[in-house]
Amino acid sequence: MSAHDVVPVSLAEIARIAGVGRAAVSNWRRRHDSFPTRIGGTDVSPQFSLAEVEKWLRDNGKLKDIGGRELLWPRFEALGSRNESGLAIAEAARRMRSPKARVTRPELSAQARDLVTEAARVGREEGPRETFEFLLQRWLETHVRQLSTTPPQLATLMARIALAVRLGPARDELTLLDPACGTGHLAAAVAEEWDTPGLEVLACERDPAPAALTAGRFEFLAEDRDIRTRITTADSLRDDPFRGTKADIALCNPPFNERDWGYEELATDQRWTHGLPPRTEPELAWVQHLLSHLKPGGAAVVVLPPAVASRKAGRRIRGSLLRTGALRAVVSLPPGSAQPHSVSLQLWILRAAPDSPAAAPPSQDALLVDATRFARSGTREPTPDWDGLGSFVLTAMATLDRVDQEPPENAVRVPLLDLLDDEVDVTPGRYTAATAEPSQEELAGRWDEFGALLTGLADHAQRLSALGFEAGTPQTTATVGDLVKAGALTLRAGQQPPEPVAPAHAAVVPFLTVADLLHDGTPSAVVAAGSATAVAEEGDVVVAGVTRAFRAWVHEGPPTALGPQLYLLRVDTEKLEAHFLAGCLCAPANGRQAGTHASSSSRVDIRRLQVLQLPLEKQAVYAEMFRRLRVFEESLTVAGRSGRGLVSEMSDRLAAGGLTV
Incomplete structure (x- = not known):
């Protein structure tokens, strides 16, 4: 790679290279004045020079057990093109097996050719097959939205x-x-x-x-x-x-x-x-x-x-x-x-x-x-x-x-x-809908499961009922719009994709709409990943901005495209805790205050929603209580469904006779 070429890496990539969590990298950045300065990105998602990061990690003893593969991948990603990086990895695999082979793909740039040579060297030192599988897996993870693979x-x-x-x-x-x-x-x-x-x-x-x-x-x-x-x-x-x-x-x-x-x-x-x-x-x-x-x-x-x-x-x-x-x-x-x-x-x-x-x-x-x-x-x-x-x-x-x-x-x-x-x-x-009556053992097992649900509900209820609140204490709040201006989060609005059907060979993602939320919350369609304006990743906060379906939650599933009246909030983890944010936003009174009309079909002005202003460590305490409240709510739903099922099954068994008690 030429000396003037700079390969950018994010905090998450630095953490992966060093084999630590992202929080550790953030601590290094705050505690060490010698940590490389930002070369791009934003305050929320800064980028650093790979060469400077590698030197700092080596000088500070942070790369003792890390091989060259982790340092290779950011350079493949820096090629920019999914096609070129994939072809370069394939060419590197061939060179790992045949060191004297020449690069046979004229479409590769000079930067990619140099990288092929370096990757082949690392592969021969650290294991050709293992290095290739590592690079292949990282390539698949990076381009998961554009590729459809079979697990x-x-x-x-x-x-x-x-x-x-x-x-x-x-x-x-x-x-x-x-x-x-x-x-x-x-x-x-x-x-x-x-x-x-x-x-x-x-x-x-x-x-x-x-x-x-x-x-x-x-x-x-x-x-x-x-x-x-x-x-x-x-x-x-x-x-x-x-x-x-x-x-x-x-x-x-x-x-x-x-x-x-x-x-x-x-x-x-x-x-x-x-x-x-x-x-x-x-x-x-x-x-x-x-x-x-x-x-x-x-x-x-x-x-x-x-x-x-x-x-x-x-x-x-x-x-x-x-x-x-x-x-x-x-x-x-x-x-x-x-x-x-x-x-x-x-x-x-x-x-x-x-x-x-x-x-x-x-x-x-x-x-x-x-x-x-x-x-x-x-x-x-x-x-x-x-x-x-x-x-x-x-x-x-x-x-x-x-x-x-x-x-x-x-x-x-x-x-x-x-x-x-x-x-x-x-x-x-x-054709396979179960019609047979449950056996005595199956009924006993379902009662045991129902009893465990009730025990869990009682535990949550005891913990939540013990919470105390100070009366009359004024609390400082900020709107979502204020937090966006401060860089604490980014806001994206979902839209209807231009193409209702994914084009040929395009990777697809689930497409969530307000209608899906009103039904059972499961996306009913898929769209081309590249056509979506807002794709929720794990850890993002999603808000339904319509009164009849108003809610906010932390997304924990696969990447999902959002439809109209759904909004994505991506937090700066150094300033906001996602579960704390979602808990504040989804308060019913918050939605009513930010509603644009009185009817159930009115929209909610997302930027007007209020969020408590608390230090990060105190946000974590609130977030835990919000999570417990959501689990309590979900357990109530599951227990209700399970209880109704038991009532139905027991009614059938009783109506059939044979009672022994």
Whole structure:
């Protein structure tokens, strides 16, 4: 890197480089006059020179156990372009393995080429594969809004399903196809699961940077495995690079909601054996693309949004997939299984007809599996219980072709006649709704859970009721507008995105509206990440600025785009505590005072909302009480729902007779 080039780093990046928390870096900055001066950014988010920070950390003994990888990443990020930084990481991986190789990508800048050389040196010193995986992970984390990746746990589950479902004689070799491979998570999962030599990977990605990173990943995997790869950069639907090639299994997590997928130019394509996919059903184009590449008895597993199972426009193709036995199973996943995390996505399990009628399964009934109950409760964002989810789904898949074996609870084998109606809806929850009465043991367990809820409520009530308040003591407040002017927080207003549907291959984020808050608080749509004016990150305060839905809370989920009348407040953590701010803002009297009209449909002037002026350490005390109050409120809701469920179940049991007491 040239001497005149300055790489900026934030306080958070300095903390990561030094292996400490951000608060420690803030303390260093306050206590040490020698700490590097700010070179950019703002008072809230200052930036410093990486070279000066590295020197200060070394001089002060703060880099004893930190390797060169952490110092590499800010320089990759400073390249500015997602595409160039990804290509540079892929090129560095190649140079780590072949030190004398020349840079083969002319599109890389001189700065990127120098960085490739430096990264290759660090990789050879600290471990090529480990350094590449580190840089790849940081690249994915940095560009999470622009990239849609498959979590490793889901990739492993998909690989195991495909290997278990495919028919035909056992073979020493396996051919895998992934026509929208991204950075290769699905293919890597197959490589981990297939422990027999002889794996051929056919992968395609139209974005050159992820394609190059997939190639780099498999160069390392092939060092100690018999793996052959053909990884290309192309649009699989428009320009299929593997036309005529057949695979044993296919895995895919295709882009969602594409309208410009090639409807006009592909109208007569031979892949559409189940019908031309409507313009609004690109996912059904991917389904048929996968089927066209399967060997007889080969299996495919594809991630799809839940609407594909029921949309009216796709019912004819769904009917054909069922009648021919190509669609064998549908699994509803819990929220958080993949992007967008707020949506309960589905796995469609497809299988090509075997080449011999004798090898066909005895039943063509479809297996529908509702695994949404494996959402882990009590977490900040939707997170599946991966162990329970994987065990349940694989147990259900084991019954797919076994007419003598009943699927587990919440999975059902549905006859084709019941599915081939006017709707051809294959949503699992429509057929797996529990109808059996709970057992005595299950009822006892639910009463125990309800008792624990009541105990928790009593604890919170005792703590909250003990709070004392000074009467008549004047309190100093400031408005949100004043805090914005003082730099204590930044304010962004949500808007309706210009495009209601995400453009081709764009990364998407959940889109939250006031209507969603009035329903159940779950985002009902997704939008392209780049089209949103306000995207709430973890730790931001979100305010609903309309009287009928007025509330404020600290966002604890995945990045979420905000719609009209929703506002994002990002605090300076050295001046404001987020939970303290949210607690002050959401006071009902505060909202009434800042309302613009008296009706329930009036807007709330966010800048007029009042916040107590307290020192940071005292804010923390108030924040803890605000948090406890919110937990108390949530526990009341859960207890009410649980209690009503128990009343319903106990009423059914009592009405059925058999009382023993």
